[in-house]
Amino acid sequence: MKTSILFASAGAVLLAACASLPSPAELDSQAQAMMKASFRDQGIAKVDRLNQDLGQSACSSDKPPTDAVSKQVEKEAIATIQPPSDGRYLGDWKRGEALAQNGRGMTWTDTSIETKVNGGNCYNCHQIDKKEISFGTIGPSLWNYGKLRGVLNPDDPAAKPIVEYTWGKLWNSKAYSACSNMPRFGHAKLLDEGQLKDLMALLLDPKSPVNQ
Numbered sequence: 001m002k003t004s005i006l007f008a009s010a011g012a013v014l015l016a017a018c019a020s021l022p023s024p025a026e027l028d029s030q031a032q033a034m035m036k037a038s039f040r041d042q043g044i045a046k047v048d049r050l051n052q053d054l055g056q057s058a059c060s061s062d063k064p065p066t067d068a069v070s071k072q073v074e075k076e077a078i079a080t081i082q083p084p085s086d087g088r089y090l091g092d093w094k095r096g097e098a099l100a101q102n103g104r105g106m107t108w109t110d111t112s113i114e115t116k117v118n119g120g121n122c123y124n125c126h127q128i129d130k131k132e133i134s135f136g137t138i139g140p141s142l143w144n145y146g147k148l149r150g151v152l153n154p155d156d157p158a159a160k161p162i163v164e165y166t167w168g169k170l171w172n173s174k175a176y177s178a179c180s181n182m183p184r185f186g187h188a189k190l191l192d193e194g195q196l197k198d199l200m201a202l203l204l205d206p207k208s209p210v211n212q
Contacts (some may be wrong), residue, residue, distance in 0.1 A: 045108035059179035070178035075093055077175035080187050081168045087162050089200050090154050096202030097209075099195055100128055106190065120199055125182070128202070129209050140180060146204040147211040154204050166203060170196050 022030065023027050032050075039047050055073040058065035065073065082091075102119020123132060125139040145166075151159045168175050171186030185191040191199070 017095060028198070042108035044106060044110045044112065055174045064196070065178060070079035073174055073178040074176065077178075077184075077187070078168070079173045079174045081175060081185065082165075083167065084193060084197065089167055089197060090205055091194060091197030093198070093201040093202045093205045093210075095195075096198035097129070097197055117192060118195075120185065120191060120195070121183075122199070131209070142203060143210060143212055146206065146208070151204050151211075152206060154206075159204075163200075163204060166200060167196070170199060 031106050033071035035050055036047060039050065041047055054059065054069075054076060058073055099120040100122035103121040103124060104117070104119045105121065106118060122128060122142075123135045125136040127135045127137075127141040127143055130143060146162075148152075149162045151162055153159060154163055165176070169182070170191075172184045173182035174184065183190055185199075186193075186196055202210055206210065
């Protein structure tokens with residue numbers, strides 16, 4: 001009898017403890033408050049970097065987004081893509097190679113977003129030129145990127161779908177894969193239009209070493 005009473009009392013205590021635990025929503029709110037309290041504005045790095053859009057929140061959850069949410073993320077991302085202001089997609093592949101090798105990004109030591117000179121850090125995730133022996137494998141190899149896709153002349157109307165897709169992927173990678181790990185170079189203003197054109201040339205210009 002005493003044992004039964006003891007188990008019943010322990011069960012009641014456990015139930016009371018469970019009932020007092022914060023809900024997942026409350027825990028999320030507490031975590032957000034803790035994060036915001038731990039950071040401050042410094043240079044161009046503002047606390048609003050902690051604010052997540054749909055794609056960021058959906059893809060940083062402990063559960064993968066549903067198909068419906070993924071499609072919504074991609075739809076919103078596609079809407080952000082801005083084509084080149086002059087209609088020309090390719091710049092200088094030599095400058096593009098230098099950008100691909102440059103790993104500098106937006107940091108709190110920058111006093112103005114207009115004065116920064118960021119790199120693309122492309123080799124961190126991709127193989128690009130066969131001569132480069134140090135590269136990441138998070139993303140696919142980009143060696144012969146344009147050549148394999150039949151882009152013999154980027155100005156040829158037949159090449160337009162690949163050219164526009166590549167530009168869009170650089171501008172906002174979530175347009176084609178909701179939970180892409182690739183930086184959204186154009187959308188996040190990590191690279192300017194001229195820099196994006198130079199990376200485009202590295203990937204698509206038939207004269208680029210990438211396509212030899």
